[in-house]
Amino acid sequence: MGIMTFCPTLSGLILQSKKEVIVMSSLLKETPNKPIAGLKFTARELCLCAIMSTIVFLMTFIPKIPIPLGYAHIGDAAIFLIVLLAPKRPALLAACIGSALADFIGGFYLWIMPTLFIKFIMAYIVYVIAKPDEDKFSFIKTGIAFVIASLWMTAGYVAFGALIYDSLAAGLASGYGLLVKSLVNIAAALLALPSLKKAIIIKL
DSSP states (O other), rough: OOOOHHHHHHHHHHHHHHHHHHHHHHHHOTTTSOOOTTTTBHHHHHHHHHHHHHHHHHHHSSSSSTTTTTOOOOOHHHHHHHHHHOOOHHHHHHHHHHHHHHHHHHTTTHHHHHHHHHHHHHHHHHHHHOOOTTSSSHEEEEEEEHHHHHHHHHHHHHHHHHHTTTTTHHHHHHHHHHHHHHHHHHHHHHHHHHHHHOOOOOOO
16 A cells, blocks of 8 residues: 555544544533433443443452462452442443453453353342442441352352363362452452542442
């Protein structure tokens, strides 16, 4: 492709990109609380979901410690906190999308679909038991929610590990590491939650 041919093509791409940015900016300004055409989510919900998914991804992908069949991280603590501090729909989606993205970027492709399922249910368990919509905060109920959600997560990964590698022993091998990781995430979330509840208020 010659320079004369390439330049108009590049100019056209730049102009098209500028138009898309302008349209998105107008959408966010004019209809922040109205569902986008063809979707049931508002622009604010989608933006909030994207931001929280990034947080979950970073907390899952960066501080990781290798364990059998995967790695340990503090992404679950981020999920627990997001579910309790943010609106329900974007929080639940961010929990599974951010976690699955970490598997994708990390090369754990076989675990993407199991992670989407496991982390969504894990986040939903916390939401149902801890009931973050209630005005009164219960430390005990929140701790119970974290424990049950973590047990579900551990059981889910052990089961899928056994299925993926066609070996119950392989699945069980990850159990100890997952339980230790869960204790660390529960402790981190419980320690950070009181101060974050006072400092952060996320509303749509």
